Amino acid sequence: xxxxxxxxxxxxxxxxxxxxxxxxxxxxxxxxxxxxxxxxxxxxxxxxxxxxxxxxxxxxxxxxxxxxxxxxxxxxxxxxxxxxxxxxxxxxxxxxxxxxxxxxxxxxxxxxxxxxxxxxxxxxxxxxxxxxxxxxxxxxxxxxxxxxxxxxxxxxxxxxxxxxxxxxxxxxxxxxxxxxxxxxxxxxxxxxxxxxxxxxxxxxxxxxxxxxxxxxxxxxxxxxxxxxxxxxxxxxxxxxxxxxxxxxxxxxxxxxxxxxxxxxxxxxxxxxxxxxxxxxxxxxxxxxxxxxxxxxxxxxxxxxxxxxxxxxxxxxxxxxxxxxxxxxxxxxxxxxxxxxxxxxxxxxxxxxxxxxxxxxxxxxxxxxxxxxxxxxxxx
Amino acid sequence: xxxxxxxxxxxxxxxxxxxxxxxxxxxxxxxxxxxxxxxxxxxxxxxxxxxxxxxxxxxxxxxxxxxxxxxxxxxxxxxxxxxxxxxxxxxxxxxxxxxxxxxxxxxxxxxxxxxxxxxxxxxxxxxxxxxxxxxxxxxxxxxxxxxxxxxxxxxxxxxxxxxxxxxxxxxxxxxxxxxxxxxxxxxxxxxxxxxxxxxxxxxxxxxxxxxxxxxxxxxxxxxxxxxxxxxxxxxxxxxxxxxxxxxxxxxxxxxxxxxxxxxxxxxxxxxxxxxxxxxxxxxxxxxxxxxxxxxxxxxxxxxxxxxxxxxxxxxxx
Numbered sequence: 001x002x003x004x005x006x007x008x009x010x011x012x013x014x015x016x017x018x019x020x021x022x023x024x025x026x027x028x029x030x031x032x033x034x035x036x037x038x039x040x041x042x043x044x045x046x047x048x049x050x051x052x053x054x055x056x057x058x059x060x061x062x063x064x065x066x067x068x069x070x071x072x073x074x075x076x077x078x079x080x081x082x083x084x085x086x087x088x089x090x091x092x093x094x095x096x097x098x099x100x101x102x103x104x105x106x107x108x109x110x111x112x113x114x115x116x117x118x119x120x121x122x123x124x125x126x127x128x129x130x131x132x133x134x135x136x137x138x139x140x141x142x143x144x145x146x147x148x149x150x151x152x153x154x155x156x157x158x159x160x161x162x163x164x165x166x167x168x169x170x171x172x173x174x175x176x177x178x179x180x181x182x183x184x185x186x187x188x189x190x191x192x193x194x195x196x197x198x199x200x201x202x203x204x205x206x207x208x209x210x211x212x213x214x215x216x217x218x219x220x221x222x223x224x225x226x227x228x229x230x231x232x233x234x235x236x237x238x239x240x241x242x243x244x245x246x247x248x249x250x251x252x253x254x255x256x257x258x259x260x261x262x263x264x265x266x267x268x269x270x271x272x273x274x275x276x277x278x279x280x281x282x283x284x285x286x287x288x289x290x291x292x293x294x295x296x297x298x299x300x301x302x303x304x305x306x307x308x309x310x311x312x313x314x315x316x317x318x319x320x321x322x323x324x325x326x327x328x329x330x331x332x333x334x335x336x337x338x339x340x341x342x343x344x345x346x347x348x349x350x351x352x353x354x355x356x357x358x359x360x361x362x363x364x365x366x367x368x369x370x371x372x373x374x375x376x377x378x379x
Numbered sequence: 380x381x382x383x384x385x386x387x388x389x390x391x392x393x394x395x396x397x398x399x400x401x402x403x404x405x406x407x408x409x410x411x412x413x414x415x416x417x418x419x420x421x422x423x424x425x426x427x428x429x430x431x432x433x434x435x436x437x438x439x440x441x442x443x444x445x446x447x448x449x450x451x452x453x454x455x456x457x458x459x460x461x462x463x464x465x466x467x468x469x470x471x472x473x474x475x476x477x478x479x480x481x482x483x484x485x486x487x488x489x490x491x492x493x494x495x496x497x498x499x500x501x502x503x504x505x506x507x508x509x510x511x512x513x514x515x516x517x518x519x520x521x522x523x524x525x526x527x528x529x530x531x532x533x534x535x536x537x538x539x540x541x542x543x544x545x546x547x548x549x550x551x552x553x554x555x556x557x558x559x560x561x562x563x564x565x566x567x568x569x570x571x572x573x574x575x576x577x578x579x580x581x582x583x584x585x586x587x588x589x590x591x592x593x594x595x596x597x598x599x600x601x602x603x604x605x606x607x608x609x610x611x612x613x614x615x616x617x618x619x620x621x622x623x624x625x626x627x628x629x630x631x632x633x634x635x636x637x638x639x640x641x642x643x644x645x646x647x648x649x650x651x652x653x654x655x656x657x658x659x660x661x662x663x664x665x666x667x668x669x670x671x672x673x674x675x676x677x678x679x680x681x682x683x684x685x686x687x688x689x690x691x692x693x694x695x696x
Contacts, residue, residue, distance in 0.1 A: 002682075003415065003416050005414045315464070317460050318422060321473070324548060324551075325472045325547040327470065327471055333469040339462045340419050340422045340439075343418035344393075344416075347412065347415065349413050349414075352409075353398065355394065355395045355396060356393070356394060357391050357450060358392045358448065359391060361443070373391065376393060
């Protein structure tokens with residue numbers, strides 16, 4: 001007999017979550033690949049709706065898609081979009097992202113991005129947003145909750161728009177760290193795009209973010225009689241793999257430190273009204289010092305327990321097993337037969353080989369040994 | 380594929396085969412794992428030294444050091460040799476498959492492997508017999524009407540028959556002894572490239588394949604009692620028998636050339652080459668011919684015995 005049937009006790013299904021750490025340094029995002037004043041790893045499109053960041057010049061087959069960046073302005077924003085061309089597309093982007101990620105209210109109206117995810121309350125809405133959809137290559141099935149972190153320089157623009165090699169100075173005092181604080185236990189499920197968490201900014205220096213803006217503050221007991229203040233600044237959609245950052249982190253009239261020069265001499269408000277999505281995207285990309293998160297891959301596995309009893313599989317049909325039909329490993333008939341297992345083949349009823357498994361070293365099989373080989377197929 | 384790291388714990392490298400993935404994609408329920416088998420294709424049992432001076436712990440030292448390759452995804456490349464279960468643990472002999480090249484079918488055909496150690500299938504009428512045997516323009520049939528040794532007529536389905544015998548090929552046991560039922564093979568799987576040829580029985584009846592895998596390899600199941608498999612009843616020493624000891628069953632078949640080979644030279648150009656073959660005339664004049672070399676694999680389902688039969692498809696250029 002060559003085949004041994006697998007019965008119901010030999011097959012079990014399991015589910016495993018696999019995580020990988022994804023570090024994206026700012027040098028990947030901007031500054032590393034420049035030719036004649038243009039960033040080779042940044043792909044821009046004639047439609048001007050978004051830009052794509054690669055980890056290598058995108059014309060190379062070695063390049064991997066890392067994330068996209070775009071910008072949206074709600075039609076309910078107080079900012080009046082100037083122009084009728086590329087500039088207006090920010091409204092379209094906001095509408096598209098909001099209906100996809102926030103869904104509709106009972107009247108069928110698209111809901112705005114909400115700062116704290118409490119859609120029923122009249123809370124703060126994010127009407128000017130930067131959107132960063134991460135590629136599936138990095139996100140896999142989803143971003144792991146409470147692992148997202150992004151360091152962002154929110155200081156004044158410090159270079160030339162014609163020099164893509166330019167990056168902010170990333171001085172510690174200018175950096176904010178955006179994280180999905182406590183998101184493993186405090187995430188929201190009222191989005192049509194799956195779970196999402198609130199992004200909070202922590203400033204390395206107190207003057208970067210205005211702690212008097214209590215509407216945005218999330219105070220957490222530090223366990224030592226005081227509080228740690230975090231500033232709500234966006235949402236992260238875990239299954240969709242999309243981070244939404246409010247424009248307020250750079251230039252809100254509500255906070256006390258508005259930027260006079262977000263990009264190329266324009267304040268963020270001016271950029272949002274007058275500039276193209278590409279221009280806004282460049283302003284953001286040059287400010288990213290670091291992004292990090294863990295992804296999640298959901299592995300559904302079927303484990304086949306291949307049980308090899310003492311009286312089974314002790315002979316071989318390997319041509320070298322015989323010499324003139326006589327078994328090489330025996331001298332006389334009463335000697336124990338031995339064989340060596342290197343491979344497990346999994347078959348269907350029609351004897352079609354569906355999967356193979358290789359052992360890293362051969363297993364000696366004789367009537368005095370038994371094995372259970374645990375063979376796992378992941379889907 | 381690289382070797383698996385065998386410096387630490389034993390690990391298991393599992394992959395779906397390409398055929399398995401194809402069935403999974405079909406979604407028709409055919410991807411249903413119901414049984415397993417164990418293989419040992421890397422093992423060279425001739426390294427087993429049962430006379431090692433240092434004792435039994437050293438008998439299989441070299442075998443256990445055999446490096447193992449990562450799993451192949453090609454279904455036809457894996458599990459070629461399988462471990463067997465026999466309830467009798469005192470067996471000293473196991474059956475084999477032997478190509479039987481000794482039996483004359485009739486006066487025109489002798490089932491002998493051709494000079495290139497391969498069966499040759501003439502894929503069309505012109506290659507078989509240029510003009511009905513009146514002259515010797517073809518490769519397979521002489522002007523005397525005889526099919527040359529080792530030639531099969533892929534269009535008219537005559538000529539040599541491939542015969543494979545199963546049993547204990549040893550002189551230590553008399554053929555008079557009956558082969559145990561456990562050791563007698565009753566079902567075979569035959570694999571052949573479906574682009575090149577089809578399986579036919581000795582009467583020229585086309586066999587139905589079980590399935591064709593992603594590499595165009597057709598799988599046929601042949602059972603004792605059908606027109607392909609029969610019991611070997613001769614139990615005496617006989618020059619026409621390939622098995623010297625107790626005999627089991629015999630598989631006989633011919634090959635029909637595929638329509639592609641019969642009507643076109645495309646596959647010859649893709650998969651084959653050009654050679655010069657002596658034509659069937661008495662002068663032995665050379666003819667240019669295209670050829671494709673392939674193997675047909677026959678495997679016993681119960682005993683796991685296996686043989687690869689070389690076949691060459693030829694077509695006059």
